[in-house]
Amino acid sequence: MKINHLAILGTAALVMLTAGCGTTSDYVDANDTTAAVKNKNSMSSSDWIVATEKLGNQLLASPEFAAFLRDYAEDAAENLKKVQAGGEKISARERRTAMRPLLMLSTIENKTDEHIETQLLTDRLRELLFKSGKVRFTTYAAGQGQQIDRATAQARDLSYDPNIKKRTRMKKGRVNAYDLSLSGTIIKQRAAAGRAREISYLFTLTLTDNDSGEGVWAQTYELKRQHIQSAFGY
């Protein structure tokens, strides 16, 4: 009887130990911000996803942005007519895309005390705008902290390479100047009362018409999170 109890106890302990050693890492839905693990005192992955959703919704439905797009398309159509009248050939690519403004991702100023990659917001918003068919985007120029693709410039350098087929060489003076830039700031604020803690991030985004320097759209969104600090300070 004694042996039986000991055997059961031993087996149970072994099972528990084995289970304790096993760790799994499962795929989860990145867009499920309700189940995401959030840093108590710093920016988390889900914060960027929520901010993109809030700001993206506002941008896509903005009447001011819509008015700008309408006017831009009208001006672009007139310009194309003038260029064609002047004898310049318009490529099929240009005809297809000329009615949409060219967007440049400018600088998002990080005014928090954290190291944050603002591309996590700008790249998502760029994707949203591009897929909506509202804008084109340039990878030739970008603000601080944003990605520039040097391949466009490098492709011109290949003109001097004797191995490159002459007909496929990229010509100079063909890169388009951007029409719109997306810039902004992120500000962090903290509050504490007793064991209650609060952090908030204020996102301010501006879309600027680079021809006139005037703002086309501006939006702020404040993301706020609270938690109760444990009695032991962890």
Added chain:
Amino acid sequence: MKISLKLLSALTVCAVLSACQNTVNTVENTDKSGTPNVIRDTRFVTDGWLRDRLVLRSVKTAVSPTGHLVVEVTATNVRTGALAQTWSGITGDNPYTVDYKFVWQDANGMTVDTQLSIWQTKTIKPGETVFFKSTAPTPQCKDFILNLKEH
């Protein structure tokens, strides 16, 4: 006699607890000047508790100046009253929070993968009317589904 006293005490505690819960009253103009496009909706209910606690009042649509469909679902948290408030306090459901996610579909009825389809949380005060709103990611999106669940 002892049981009656316990029951009375429990009821008193419930009454006191519920008195602490303030619910939202609203006031609005009776004669509306707006002409919202209230559409017919189809509901697929798997959680009867949620349906009874968060009453969906209307589904409105509009087309934004950029040509995108905009949807707004109006809902009211009707989980008010002594018993409901006491029970939600005991079960830790206070404040009342729900998770929601909009899914957008194109003209072929296919879902569109977008940054705007995310699960997120909304906190709703007792008696409060809230609005779940989303803009379609492209002008080609014609239909939508709003997923709702208790947090």
